[in-house]
Amino acid sequence: MGSRYPTSTPDRPIPPMNPKPLVALYATCLVNTFRPQVGLAAIELLEQAGCRVEVPELQTCCGQVSYNSGDTEAARGAARQVIDTLAPYAHVVLPSASCAGMMIHHYPRLFHDDPQWLSRAHELAGRCHELLGLLDRLQAQPRPGWSAGAVAWHDGCAGLREMHLQDPPRRLLARSGIEVREMAESETCCGFGGTFCAKFPEISARLADDKLDHACATGAHTLLGGDLGCLLHLAGRARRRGLDITVRHVAEALAGEPLEPPIAYPGDPSA
Amino acid sequence: MKSRATEFDARARRALDDQALQAALSRARSGFVDKRRNAVAECGNFDDLRGAAILARERALLDMAACLERFEARVVANGGEVHWAETGAELNTIVSGICAAAGARRVTRGKSMIGEETGLNQALEHAGLEVTETDLGEYIIQLAGERPSHIIAPAVHKTRAQVSELFASHHERGERPLEEIRDLVDEAREVLRARFLAADVGITGANFLVAETGSAIVVTNEGNGDLTASLPRVHIVIASIDKVVATLEDATALLRVLGRSATGQAMTAYTSLFSGPRQAGDTDGPEQFHVVLLDNGRSSIAGGEFAEILRCIRCGACLNHCPVYMSVGGHAYGWVYPGPMGAVLTPLLTSLPESSRLPDASTLCGRCEEVCPMDIPLPDLLRRHRANAHRQRLDPKRWRFGIALHAWLARRPRLYQWASAAAARLLAMAARGRGYLSRFPIAPGWTAVRELPSPQGTNFLSARIKRGRKDDGH
Numbered sequence: 001m002g003s004r005y006p007t008s009t010p011d012r013p014i015p016p017m018n019p020k021p022l023v024a025l026y027a028t029c030l031v032n033t034f035r036p037q038v039g040l041a042a043i044e045l046l047e048q049a050g051c052r053v054e055v056p057e058l059q060t061c062c063g064q065v066s067y068n069s070g071d072t073e074a075a076r077g078a079a080r081q082v083i084d085t086l087a088p089y090a091h092v093v094l095p096s097a098s099c100a101g102m103m104i105h106h107y108p109r110l111f112h113d114d115p116q117w118l119s120r121a122h123e124l125a126g127r128c129h130e131l132l133g134l135l136d137r138l139q140a141q142p143r144p145g146w147s148a149g150a151v152a153w154h155d156g157c158a159g160l161r162e163m164h165l166q167d168p169p170r171r172l173l174a175r176s177g178i179e180v181r182e183m184a185e186s187e188t189c190c191g192f193g194g195t196f197c198a199k200f201p202e203i204s205a206r207l208a209d210d211k212l213d214h215a216c217a218t219g220a221h222t223l224l225g226g227d228l229g230c231l232l233h234l235a236g237r238a239r240r241r242g243l244d245i246t247v248r249h250v251a252e253a254l255a256g257e258p259l260e261p262p263i264a265y266p267g268d269p270s271a
Numbered sequence: 272m273k274s275r276a277t278e279f280d281a282r283a284r285r286a287l288d289d290q291a292l293q294a295a296l297s298r299a300r301s302g303f304v305d306k307r308r309n310a311v312a313e314c315g316n317f318d319d320l321r322g323a324a325i326l327a328r329e330r331a332l333l334d335m336a337a338c339l340e341r342f343e344a345r346v347v348a349n350g351g352e353v354h355w356a357e358t359g360a361e362l363n364t365i366v367s368g369i370c371a372a373a374g375a376r377r378v379t380r381g382k383s384m385i386g387e388e389t390g391l392n393q394a395l396e397h398a399g400l401e402v403t404e405t406d407l408g409e410y411i412i413q414l415a416g417e418r419p420s421h422i423i424a425p426a427v428h429k430t431r432a433q434v435s436e437l438f439a440s441h442h443e444r445g446e447r448p449l450e451e452i453r454d455l456v457d458e459a460r461e462v463l464r465a466r467f468l469a470a471d472v473g474i475t476g477a478n479f480l481v482a483e484t485g486s487a488i489v490v491t492n493e494g495n496g497d498l499t500a501s502l503p504r505v506h507i508v509i510a511s512i513d514k515v516v517a518t519l520e521d522a523t524a525l526l527r528v529l530g531r532s533a534t535g536q537a538m539t540a541y542t543s544l545f546s547g548p549r550q551a552g553d554t555d556g557p558e559q560f561h562v563v564l565l566d567n568g569r570s571s572i573a574g575g576e577f578a579e580i581l582r583c584i585r586c587g588a589c590l591n592h593c594p595v596y597m598s599v600g601g602h603a604y605g606w607v608y609p610g611p612m613g614a615v616l617t618p619l620l621t622s623l624p625e626s627s628r629l630p631d632a633s634t635l636c637g638r639c640e641e642v643c644p645m646d647i648p649l650p651d652l653l654r655r656h657r658a659n660a661h662r663q664r665l666d667p668k669r670w671r672f673g674i675a676l677h678a679w680l681a682r683r684p685r686l687y688q689w690a691s692a693a694a695a696r697l698l699a700m701a702a703r704g705r706g707y708l709s710r711f712p713i714a715p716g717w718t719a720v721r722e723l724p725s726p727q728g729t730n731f732l733s734a735r736i737k738r739g740r741k742d743d744g745h
Contacts, residue, residue, distance in 0.1 A: 004640065004648065027731045029681075033691045034724060036731035043735075055735050058684035066678045068635060070657030070666065074678030081682050109651070157636040189594045193634025195670065198716030200632055202284050205720035206598045207634075236721035239707055264724035266706035 005105050005162040017091070017138070022052045023129075024089035026082075028099045029061035030228040031249075035263065038228060041255035042095045042131050049140035051093075058085045062094075064102040067110065068194050076117075079107050083120050092128045095251055096227050100130035101162035130159070131251060132226055136168035142176035145256020150179040152215040153250075154225035154234070155186050169226060169250055176254055181218035185210070192233040208237040216245055222262075224250040235263035272359075272390045272418075275605035276617055276626035282603040283632070291430050292600050299427045303591035306535025307642065314531060321644050324528045327521035328582045328645060331482070335573060338482040338515045339564065345485025349547030351560035359389030362565050366391060366474065366507055367398045369561055373505045375400060375471035381489065381496040382406035383476025384422055384585065385509045385565055387607045388620070391474070403466040405495040407459055414441045420601030422608060423533050423587040428600050431455070463495070473499035473557070475545070477510040478584070479525060480562070483518040486546040487562060490529065490539040500545050506557040508545065511565045513573075513581045525584055528644035532586035568620050576655055580615045582645040589639035589649060595632055604629060611639040611649040618656050627665045630656035673713070692733050695726035 023046060027039040043053045063078025082103065086092050094100040107121035135142075153173070159165040173180050191197065191207025198204075212234060215223045223238075223245055225231050235247035246262035253259075261267050275282075286292055311317045331338050343353040356362035362385070370378060378400050386392065392402050392413075404413040408426035412419060414437045419425030426434070435449040438458055448454050475496050477487035487508040489496040500506045516522050530536040549556035572581055590596045590610030601609035606626070608616045614629035630653040639649045660666055680687045702708050702725035711718045729737075 004646070029691070032688075032731040033695050034726045036695075036727055036729060036734040039731040040734060055732065057688075057732060059732075060681040060684050060687040061677065063678065063681065066674055068654065068657070069670065069674050070654065070659070070661030071671075071674055071678065072658050072661075074675060078678055078681045081684070085684070157634070157638070161637040161641055187638065189634045189636035189638070191594065191634060193636070195674075196631075196634045198714045199670075200280070200283070200595075201716045201719040201721075202287050203595055203598050203632070204634075206287055207594050208721070232724050233721065235724050236707065236717070239722040239724075240720065260727065261706065264707040264722055266702075266704045266725075267727075 005101070005164070007164055020050050020052060021091050022054065022089070023091040023093045023134075024054050024056050024086060026056070026059050026062075026086065026092055026094045026099070028094060028096045028228065030232065031095060032059075034232060035228055035249065037260045038095050038249040038251050041249070041251040042093070044255045045131070045135055045140060045142060045251060046093065048143065049135055049138040051138070054089065056085050056089070062099045062102045064099060064106075065194055067102065067106060072110065076110050079110055079121070080117065083107070083117070083124050086124060086127075090127060092124070093131050093134055094128065095131040095249065096229075097130045097156055097159035097163040097165055098227050098229065100128055101158040103128045105162055130163050130165060130226070132168045132172060133163060133165055135254075136171055140172065140175075142172060142254040143256050144177040146176065146178050146253050147257065148222050148253075150181050150218070150220045151222040151224045151253065152183050152218045152220040152245075153180050153186075154183075154190060154211065154215070154223055154230060156225055156227040156230050157189050159226055160187060165226065169224075172254060173224075173250070176256075178253060181220045183211075183214040183218055185214055190230050190234055192230045194229065197233050204233070205237060208234055209241070212238055212241070212243055212245065216243060221245055222253070223247045224253055226250050231263055239264045272387060272607060274617065274621040274625055276621070276629055278605055279603055279628040279632060282605060283599040286599040286603050291433060292428050295428050295430050296597055296600055299424065300591070300597045303535075303587075307532060307588060307591070308535075310531040310535040310537065314537065317528070317531065320524070320527045321646065323524040324644060325582065325646055327516055327524040328584070330521060331516045332513065332573065332578070332581055334517070335512065335515060335570075338517055339512055341482040342480050342485055342515055345482065346547065346560070346562055349485050349560070350550070351485070351547045351562065354561060354563045356563055356565045357567070359565065359567055362389045362509060362563050363391055363394035365563050366509065367394060369505065369507055369559075370395065370398070370400055370472050373472060373559065375505065377401045377466070377470045378403070378472045378474060379466055379470040379499045379503065380404045380409070381473070381475035381491070381499040382409050382425065383474070383509055384419075384607060385476055385511055386474070387419060388567065389565065391509070403463070403470070405463050405467065405499050406491070407456065407493060407495075410459060410463065411437060414438075418602065418607075420609065421587060421590060422585050428602065467498045467502050470499075470503040472505040472507060473501075473503040474507045474509060475500050477508050477514055478529065479522045480510055480515045481519055481522050481544070482515055484544070484546055486519075486544040488522055488526070488542065488544050490526070490542050492534070492536075492540040494541050497541060497543050500543070501556050504557055505559040505561070506545060506548075508560075508562045509565065510562065511567065511569055513569050529584055529586055532588040532642070532644040572619055577615065577619055577652055579647050580612065580619070580652060582647055583612050583616075584645060585612075586644060588642040588644065592638045592642045594634065594636060594638075611653070612647070615649060615652045615656065623656065623659060623663065624665055627656070627660040630660070688730070688732055692730045695728060695730045698723075698726050699728040
């Protein structure tokens with residue numbers, strides 16, 4: 001039996017790639033507002049891997065919040081805007097599995113009863129890539145430059161279950177010489193869940209605590225992940241608890257030094 | 272049974288602070304998950320079994336009315352009787368009526384979620400009958416005066432120490448050791464043995480109803496279903512209409528995935544088929560065999576946007592793999608069915624306005640749909656409830672406004688970029704060099720339990736433009 005989230009389908013074959021593909025970076029709304037560093041690191045990694053990177057200026061948000069909140073009409077509006085904005089680009093890259101999963105798997109569902117937009121959604125889905133999956137596919141060799149020791153890796157749920165990204169980040173980290181310490185219960189959700197984390201704070205915090213305790217138990221002092229939503233939530237909780245672990249997007253670690261301060265830590269005031 | 276799903280938040284908070292419950296849940300969590308994983312790995316072709324099981328289920332659901340009529344005809348041919356109950360209250364009346372006609376005083380019960388749905392025990396006790404649950408977990412919570420918190424492990428929320436206390440206070444058997452599980456099981460067996468022998472009527476549920484043979488299939492690990500069904504004079508099966516399958520072959524396809532998904536067993540210890548009353552020449556079995564079929568809203572689910580939930584075979588895998596269920600337990604959900612399948616079913620079988628918190632209380636992590644042997648798209652079904660709740664304006668105004676504003680901005684890229692840059696700047700200023708904010712009145716739920724990480728001061732598109740200029744040597 002096939003997965004509900006196939007890597008490719010007849011509607012959405014994986015297109016061949018030039019050796020120097022032109023890719024559009026869709027930074028996502030969270031990276032744009034909270035952590036531009038992730039977008040800049042993504043550009044660097046893509047360029048190292050031989051891509052030419054463009055950043056479409058009219059990008060906003062993929063509409064996942066509206067979609068998961070039941071506001072289907074608003075989600076369709078956001079999806080149409082994204083499909084139009086990204087129409088000129090042969091490839092689109094997102095530094096987030098959940099936003100990539102939204103465009104690849106959920107846009108077609110949003111337009112299941114609208115043949116014209118459905119075919120445009122399928123067409124976009126075929127050109128969309130999650131950053132780590134694409135870097136791995138391009139056999140990127142991130143430059144070694146990380147000096148903060150072993151890391152724990154957080155498998156986001158969309159990365160695991162919608163985008164099948166269990167191996168690519170581990171391979172990329174290994175290639176750049178970063179030791180990954182595996183956490184217990186790595187397939188369990190960290191409790192972010194979009195608006196869930198603010199609607200059910202106590203449950204969300206319990207799940208974050210389980211995840212953070214598993215991360216700390218590995219002995220690593222850095223937790224990396226590929227989805228900024230999970231990471232803002234986990235970093236915020238780790239700070240509230242005063243835990244001895246810092247949190248970053250994996251692109252920052254792969255892009256190497258110089259590093260910005262970890263999520264929820266202040267910059268050096270003298271810099 | 273009355274739904275208390277509106278109290279989800281308060282119940283969940285209490286559950287998170289309940290140390291005994293948390294101890295019980297953390298033990299259950301690893302047990303269920305590891306056992307299922309091993310069983311699936313051992314069988315080698317689980318996805319094939321799953322495909323066959325889904326086909327078996329779909330075959331019956333597409334043709335449910337005809338399957339049920341064939342089932343009824345076979346039961347009648349076997350010498351039994353079939354009764355149709357549109358609502359839970361009707362089922363209770365029918366069952367009470369059968370008990371009264373048989374002059375019954377004592378009733379034994381096999382485990383059944385349908386009985387929970389209709390509040391059958393209370394109805395029977397109200398009619399003056401003495402009711403004993405015979406599944407060990409059900410018996411424990413009957414003593415405690417509670418409800419099941421899990422669809423296959425009703426007392427999963429209880430610790431061994433709590434069970435010891437219950438037995439010590441309810442069974443008048445003097446001083447005795449009750450620390451070990453062995454002691455508890457032996458004592459329950461002795462107490463229940465007397466009840467089995469004294470019962471006039473035995474009521475079981477059914478995992479499947481086989482149209483081809485008129486059989487109710489009951490799986491247990493304790494054998495209590497068999498004693499409940501075959502010792503009393505009257506056996507009553509209560510089941511919902513969606514339990515019907517066309518053939519024995521189809522039922523076996525489903526049994527192959529049920530045990531593995533539920534308890535990690537290739538087969539449960541007992542798999543029994545009950546097809547009618549004692550026949551001439553039989554040495555045992557009941558004199559009367561009744562099947563009461565419950566609709567309670569299910570026929571209107573068929574063919575609609577939630578039809579896939581009717582494939583559910585109540586294995587409990589979605590509960591066992593749900594991070595939310597495993598944090599708060601089943602009682603928080605406030606009605607009969609907890610976890611992801613419960614959050615889909617409860618609004619359908621009760622009403623969305625009184626249970627709209629349940630579909631909301633999910634991170635949509637997708638693990639439930641990954642382990643569901645019936646491949647039910649549970650996150651999608653939860654989203655459909657959310658969409659219906661949004662259309663009916665059941666979601667809080669503040670959330671509606673915030674999400675609508677964000678979506679409105681998202682369709683206006685230049686304004687959106689301006690707002691995002693302003694937010695990045697303002698929040699960074701408000702963080703005052705600490706790296707985070709501890710209070711954020713726009714989303715108090717965020718800062719209730721965690722800091723809000725500060726933005727880096729400028730948004731990505733502005734940072735990109737700056738960086739791009741530098742790179743281009745401008």
